[in-house]
Amino acid sequence: MANPPRIELLLSRHADTAWTEVVRPWLEAGRGQLARAFVVVATRGQAHGLKQRCLMEGISLLGVEFLTPGLARQKWRALATGLRQVLGRELLLLGLRTLIARRLAPLTIMDGHWGFWKSLQSDPERALDDFDTLLKGGFRAEDFPLEPMRGIFTELTAWAEAHGAGFASIEAERAGLTPLPEAAKRIGGRLLVCGLGAEQWGEFFNVAAFVRRMNDVTVILSEPVFRGRADSEEKWVELWQSLLGVLAQPIDAPPPAETCEPVGALWTREPADNATAHTTVLVGRARADEMVLVADAIADRLAHGAENIGVIFPKADAAYLRLCTLLRAREVPFADLLEGAAMPPADVQAQRALIAFYQGGARIDDLLELWPLLRALGAGNDEHVNLTLAVVRRACERSFDELHTHALAAHVEHWKQEEPALAEIAEKLLPAWTNELTLSDALARFEAVCASLGIVEPEGLGPLEAFAEKAGEEVFPVAVVLATLEEFLPQKSPPADRTGKGVFARVTITTRRRAEGLAWSHLFLTEANASVWPDRGQPSPWLTDEHREELNKRGRFTLGLFTSEHRAALEKEGYAQMARDTRCEMIFSAALFDEENPELPLAPNSWVERVLWASGAAAEAGGLEEAFARAARATAVGSKPDGSDLKWKTIWDGRRDAGRPFDEYFFAGDSAMITPEKWSARRVEQGVQDPAVLWFESVLGVRRVPWEPLVRVRARALGQLAHALLAEALTAEQVGAGGFGPLPLQAETAEHLAQALAAKRAGWPADRYWDSFHAELTHACEVLLGRTYEIAPAKAFIAAEWNIPRGATVRCGEERIEVGGRVDLVLSDRPGWRGATVEILDFKTGGDVKLSAARMARDGRSLQLALYLATMQALGAESGRVWMVKIESGGTMSLGMEELDVALRSLMRLEKFIESGRYGALTADRAEYPPYGYTWPLACVPVPATVLEAKFEKTFGPEEDINV
Amino acid sequence: MSDALRLIDHAARERFRNEWYRNFAVSANAGSGKTTAISERLAAMALAPDGAEMLRKTAVVTFTKKAAAQIGQRARAVLLKRVGTAGGRNLAPLDHLERAFFGTIHSFCLKLAQTYGQTLGINLNPEVVSDDNDEALWEEFLEQDTMQFSSLPPEQLTAFLRHAPLEDVFALARQMDDTTARRFLKRVPGRMVGPDAMLLKEILAVTSKRKDSLPKIAANQAAATEWLRTWKEETRYLPLIDPDGTAGGMVVLFDRFFAPLKNWLATAGAVLAAELAERYRAWRFERGVQTYADQIDAAMAVLRDREILERIRAEGWRVILDEAQDTDPQQFAVLVEITRPPGAELHAWPDTAEAVGPRAGHFCLAGDGQQAIYGSRADIRNFIRHTQAFARGAGGELLNFQVTFRAPHAVVELLNATLPATFGKERPYNCGLPPSEGTSAPMLQVPYEPLEAGPLNVEGVARRLPLVVPPTAPSGVDAWQAEEIRQVAEFFKQRGPAGVGARTWGEVCVIAPRNGWLLEARKGFEATGLKVALQTKKNRNGDNPAYAWLAGLFAVVCDPDNAFEWVGVLREIFGVSDALLAIELRREGGGKNGFNWDDPDTHPEALRGALATLRPFILQAQDEGVSLERFCTDLVKATRLEEKIWLVDPSGGVAGELERLLAQAAELGLEGAGPRDWWHELAAHLDDGRQAGKPTDDAINLLTAHSAKGLEWPVVVVLGLWREPGMATAHGLRLIPDANGQMGVFFDGASVPADTKEARERERLRELVRLLYVTLTRPRRVLVLPWATGFGGKAKADSFAALWGADLGEIAEMDEAELAEIVSSSTKEGTLEFIPDSKTKMTRPLRHASALPKRVLPHQLAHKPDLTRLAMHESGLDAPVSARALADDAVDYGLWWHETLEFMPWMDDQEAVTAHGAERLAVAKAAGFWKRAATEWSLWLASDVRAELCDSRWKRQAELSVFAPLDEKGWMDGVIDLVLHDPVAAQVWVLDWKTNRRRTGETDQALLRRLGDEYAPQLAAYGMSVRVFFPGCAVRLLVYSTAVGGWVETVGGGD
């Protein structure tokens, strides 16, 4: 080689020494030259930290580029020759999932292997990670200890090759191990590698490949702490020695004057005297308190001149977001190296919902999920935009009750009449995707459905499209394709708020890995007891610790595969190293309680435990738990914001004041303006029991939109169908339901009923569930029909599903109110009601209800039946009865017109409501088990039933007992 | 410990602690410090020479994760203390302890399966669904199931469906475990059996002397006749019938009439249910979910595979099992079997005399049979079997911890005097049914272990709170309950906490066996003005104001058409009057149209303000970049929710709930979730229960006996001693274990054989006795028993009082003076102390340490961010760009271009350039943009720009990073695509590649002009920083457009 590369391998014990003795001189050495130089660091955290230090010390840089291993890979790959393309993770998963699906296809749960493949199918991500780990550790697919894993990953390797692709780790290993031929293209220039520890072993060959393409290389590693046995860090140094072909030289410099080293040693080795001299433990009562303590402490340390504070979070979480808010409020500038997240664009949300829809096999519940997004995007068609979620939900409920299936396809026919716009959208979404399809087909379908719904076409599918082209006619299982598509669509976007992003500041919010190898003045380890330290994790079943240990015995590389034990040791060592690199103070923060579980105190983690112990706090408090609890502080979070100006409180209290009548703030208003013109008989029945129903449904005219999953309620479905079929059979000869026609002969009706039942049966799936349902329905219809003819007078006229005509009024106190509703069946002795004798029939297919005038008067139950009869009377019927017809034996009860006076006494309540405009409520307290009583809107915090009762009495006076 | 203070069970405790090389079963009385004992044993293990190796294969398993973690933590505390007292420095034993497994038995079984059992055919990555949470899952299964059955011959299936809807087997199938299902599938019934036709004669023979009964009797006779006729002659659906009324013993006759048919139906139903259960199990596997029962099945699979079991055994696992009395027998077996020596015959121990038990030092269990109250999942007989084996010396030894460090002397005396009988043979229910006539009934209750008070336990008292039987008896048990609660509350109110022997209400716990009673108690106490902390999970989320309000707000934000929810939000959160809402809704044309939130001005003031507050939130509810955390906090602020919450609950409990919810939302938002996702989350958990408030000093604690287990209070009040803790009645086909624990299916209550019923009932009572024991052993100072003979009406056979059998009337009444004395002599309880407010002062930063200069990232300076550059820069990792923006700008392509030019062979010959181009185009092809790449590459080759750049006067550097001061306040941190320096002419050119696409109809000139404008600030920053390094050089700033193949000089580029 013309210019033999200059190579140096240095070891330093402290980040600060490394900086002053090596990094800084190296950076300054290149000043003023138009040449490139690279610094490779472990994570972007180190890059940020080093740049910030340059800035603080006024070192400007030209041509020095900071690279993480990932960015370094891009550089050398651009120059390397003979490299194969590598597939992205999404595409490798596509391959793996497909192969798993193929293995599973011929198996059933009875086969021994089924469980294995099913398990793998639910966890391909970790399996792929394991494969990657294996490759990075110098092993290959055939080294997998489990035979099926060997098989499938060998196949995956072949699959990738068939698509012209290789694996990044293998390529990196080759590039890292092979010396460059003389003529090979080089990047050239100077390279500094710093802050890479054994935890970065997986990136070693990648960085090595980069190193080989440079001609002036300086590597600084941290000096392993001697522990009497060759541990990972020592092996790591040896590895670099053999790559670079030089011996590592410790930097000869005095240790820094200040360091928190002893507190680190307390965790990893043994306690020194004064181990906790520079250590503080902050304990909040809850996480939120903890963050206030941390924010205050940061502000405090800054006020006292802290130069460079690191704040380490285990991950981006609620506490992290909270600290950001608190720091903003305190006007403390900070650099934020954690990833926040926000919603992806609305179109992407809709695309993801679409995928979920197809993943579920095109179900109506997923349509309900998709609907609001389509509406918000103004997508779909014009009429559809006007269909509210409530309308769609109701349409779904109606058809679901009859069909008992979530499959969208079955519902479309039902909607065509009632909600054509909905049907139209549904048809655009259908059909559900076929079991297997090519990628191009899938992409085309997806784009087509987006286009037809007016969702912006999905972006960023480039690599998938390119791959689809290569894959050509290869078919993939639909679940796999959809999972892949989903992976290509972003789940989140960066938040619009960019505080702390891309800035330098004296406070840096970061993670352990990003904080390592930098010199801090103060270091906060927050949420110290939110998880277990060190994290041993649970290895996947595909490559267990036991497997790893076995493999390591015969591996090519000394570091091989890390077990959880290794990782835990490295993590601990990492923390200890950070303590060593921290000058003034280590601050642990923890919480005594977890918000989700406020009843059980949390324990300190094992490091904090040792701190409490070594500091003497435990001895003083009489135990570790006690010391920890004693340290806990509730903070100013608990201070109350001032709401004294809120008039709202008076209203709130008034509503809950048992001594106050119902007023305009509690279901009351000007009766002249709010009284409905017409009352539904059913609502009136419910309303005399609980006027809240009347208030919402009749006065306001609003109805709850359920969101609960659609669940089959067979009894309800049976009831609805029985009603409909009976009406159909009894009026088959007439021009439609509603008007009066002659009651057909029983035999004829039975014949019609049988036909209708048969038609229903034909529309349902041929399985035992529907056989059974149909048998029961048939039974119900036949019994009810029989009972109808028992009641029917000779030569009767009949109207089924008869809507009470406008103008039918019922006396309610001094006034008459108009009542509406639909009656199951009216039998009359003439074709009409004037002067007639009528029998009103109400079919009951379930439930144990009794019918009596006295009971009705007392609590209003079944009142609607009396109201039907009363409207008949008002319309001119001479006499008659209302019948409750049940399936059970002895199940027919009736009430005569002469009993109406008694039966309708409970209308007294309604009279008072109408007259005063006050309704109020008598909603029962929610019991432990259903039925729950009337459900109010979500935002309404329940008012105790006792209060409601008192208010009711206050409003309307005591009610005389209705004893009949 | 001095001899005087030496506990009577000292030796046992010492042995358990130190002899970790032996196996023990510890039978530990309530409050005997079992957790501590286990911790100490672990500490001893950690200190042993081979502690590291041993603990690596040690599992400490118990009921909850928390409890297990607590043992680990206590063990570490013990160790630290020991190291400290010994003046030692070696903390290595602590590290060893960290390696042991602490967790639930489920997670341990899963760990075993994942470590050793990949080939067992079980689910290794289950998502666990709780039993009460699988409603939707079940529903989905039903829908997808074929609903065809092959386990019964078709004619039998038809026969079954003739009398019962298929749905009747659903509930059964849903709860049936694998083992039971497999057993039933083998028991296909024979041909259908009809009703007992002979009995019709008996039915028809019934007459009555009471005239008024005759019509009903006749009707029933007719119905039975008709039923039998139909059954024989027709084939249509025919449900079984009940007689109308009871006259003439019709109920019994009908039962006997239908009995054979019912039995047949039950057997057939069981088979159908089993078939469905098996399909459900497979389907769950397919879906990747596991129920509680599946988890047990999975654990059993480990045992079924001999080879794997032997491998595990060979590894020498050690198990310490806590709360052994509540452990499922099958899981228990797993723990035992893995600790037995290799080769040991499965399931032989402890029942076979010569079978070897667990290896010495490998298996320990601790528990208390007297506290076994989870009969539904555990089987006390299993626990007894094992402790008895240890007592015989088989497999280990039995140790007894009699000393309780909790119960006061007075309570110990009372219990020791009365409970032996309660647990004794004299009570019939403590024994099983005699196996056959003439044999003696086996004792099935655990024996009572007398309690021994610890040296520091207080004297304490057990006293009767005298209830008064009201002159007019309340009607019904609920009214009685209300009356008791009223009296107790009144008593509390009058005497205050001291009156029951407590310093504060927080020291008092009211315990009842059933949740419902506590809910009543809460109402009653609160009505009296007492504050309570109902510590059951029965506080409905949706009833908490913080939860309710947020749920309501998100409901309207996510679905602004929802007039119903709007009404709730407006009246409740904004205090709008109902009168106004009614008028406005009417004006808008009724509830269907809702409020006009998009144009609030159409509404009067009170409403307008509220709608205007929420409008912006509705509009941005699905916007990109909105973080859920911000959205929620802003919404809370805008609606002044926090203020309102404090007004409603000054104790801060509700504010805590708000805090919790906001944290939850923030967490969710970090996954990319938006308002709608959170609304789903809120809605899904509306009905879930949550612990109400934290225990506080001024609130009386209310707990069920089940949840009180393991806890203690200074004062315990037992509610409803007179009342029967009833049980839910079942409907339809039911799965019931017989006296031997074998599951059977019965058609209805009437078909269950009498001895099975009796066995079940006795078992229930035995468990109630143990529940009573748990209840009575909770107090540390005072046990309060509200009681009056005759209270509650007729004595109830299975009330706590009746089961206990003590003469409660004899117990002395509460004495104010005595209790006051007890309170004053008691030392302050070690409740957690909190300093109410932060002692850390809020210090405004003095800014001793100067603020750092601003970091200027040039790629973000441009009017449009330079996304390609962003993706290539280290800082770019900070700002993941939205996929849409990336796609718009085709970042992949940009990267390709930059890379291509980065390694451009500027000075080489044409051949080298062509080779480079070919190589790069191959890459472009793989990435799917070959066409564009080829076009723009040839444009580049042909361009004048290239010619000029190749001039030999230049020193060139591509991808040049610059990190340098820009001005006083900022430092630039960026990478320049290409810098050219001509030292001779003192010229520096700065050039940036732009791969932006041409807009429709855009000319070359227009495109160049646009790029020049858009990126001018970025280039200007480059220029400024470059000058620092090349003093005295003239700087030109250029933008090259790949689409045009030409460049433009940006404005402000000159000197």
Ligand code: SF4
């Ligand atoms: S219940 Fe708790 S305190 Fe009582 S013995 Fe069990 S573990 Fe110990």
